[in-house]
Amino acid sequence: MPVEVGESTHGVPTALANLLVKITALSTTPRNNITGTASTDSTLYGVEIDARENPGEHVFLRIFDHAAPTLGTTDAHVLLRCLKGLKTSWYFKRGIPFVVGMSVAVTISPGATSGADPPTGQVDVRLAVKDS
Amino acid sequence: MAVAVNVADVGLDRVIIEVTDVENTVDRSSKDLRNGPATVYSLELDNSFVNDGTAGTKNWIKLYDDISTALVAGTSPPVFIIPVALSLTGDGVAEVGFELMECPDGMPFENGISILASQQGGDDMSLKPGAAMDVRMLTS
Numbered sequence: 001m002p003v004e005v006g007e008s009t010h011g012v013p014t015a016l017a018n019l020l021v022k023i024t025a026l027s028t029t030p031r032n033n034i035t036g037t038a039s040t041d042s043t044l045y046g047v048e049i050d051a052r053e054n055p056g057e058h059v060f061l062r063i064f065d066h067a068a069p070t071l072g073t074t075d076a077h078v079l080l081r082c083l084k085g086l087k088t089s090w091y092f093k094r095g096i097p098f099v100v101g102m103s104v105a106v107t108i109s110p111g112a113t114s115g116a117d118p119p120t121g122q123v124d125v126r127l128a129v130k131d132s
Numbered sequence: 133m134a135v136a137v138n139v140a141d142v143g144l145d146r147v148i149i150e151v152t153d154v155e156n157t158v159d160r161s162s163k164d165l166r167n168g169p170a171t172v173y174s175l176e177l178d179n180s181f182v183n184d185g186t187a188g189t190k191n192w193i194k195l196y197d198d199i200s201t202a203l204v205a206g207t208s209p210p211v212f213i214i215p216v217a218l219s220l221t222g223d224g225v226a227e228v229g230f231e232l233m234e235c236p237d238g239m240p241f242e243n244g245i246s247i248l249a250s251q252q253g254g255d256d257m258s259l260k261p262g263a264a265m266d267v268r269m270l271t272s
Contacts, residue, residue, distance in 0.1 A: 060211070075253045075254030075255075075256075076213060076253070076254065077213075077215060077253055078213060078214060078215065079210060079211070079212055079213035080212060081197075081211040081212060081239070083240060086237070087237070088235065088237045088238075088239070089235065089236065089237055090233060090234065090235050091233070091234045091235075092231060092232075092233055093231070093232040093233075093234070094217075094230060094231045094232065096214075096215055096231070097217065109209070110197075110209035110210065110211045111209025111210060111255050112209075112210070112213060112253065112254035112255045113254060113255060114209050114255070
């Protein structure tokens with residue numbers, strides 16, 4: 001049964017991951033602890049960035065191994081770029097471990113910490129996660 | 133720096149590029165891997181004990197859409213950052229430190245592909261990987 005956490009929805013998408021986190025209109029304000037709990041191990045298996053409603057500029061999804069990151073200061077653990085106006089998916093077959101907490105934000109600046117400008121259009125993100 | 137780039141044409145306009153011993157400094161072998169704009173469909177990140185024979189460190193692979201002389205390790209912002217677990221030794225853990233990343237939609241690089249690796253996350257490139265960090269990528 002889906003569980004609402006802010007604008008995130010948790011479900012059971014696959015046999016591997018036990019959470020599907022859907023975040024609509026993600027921007028530069030980090031969504032903290034998207035698995036619902038801090039300080040627990042989790043593993044990231046899949047990411048989809050939907051920037052079809054954001055034709056103006058490329059977007060960068062920063063995924064932090066941090067319970068309460070500060071955009072522009074906290075290093076991103078994972079950084080993914082999605083070109084403007086496109087939807088792109090990635091799959092990590094072994095999974096990327098997170099040990100402190102999984103938090104996310106999106107910006108139009110590359111790099112792990114540089115810039116904090118938000119996209120002009122809507123960007124939606126889905127993440128397939130195994131939460132221990 | 134001992135970086136070797138091996139290229140294999142696998143047909144259908146797809147080319148596998150292998151970069152061995154990716155390090156934390158820019159040189160000709162880490163820059164412009166496809167000689168211009170390209171798209172990456174998958175990445176095999178090999179930090180395993182099987183690959184190198186020594187226990188390594190946790191590393192981060194960083195990809196840059198920059199092939200210019202302005203590309204500077206630790207200063208230029210990467211467009212992709214992917215962590216790779218440290219290798220371990222012993223029975224049953226030989227494949228730890230290996231990641232396969234797939235992107236069926238493709239990851240376009242408008243200028244070209246450059247690659248570096250470091251023990252640090254973020255933009256920091258001050259420590260090179262503790263053991264050989266090899267990367268193979270399927271590109272067009």
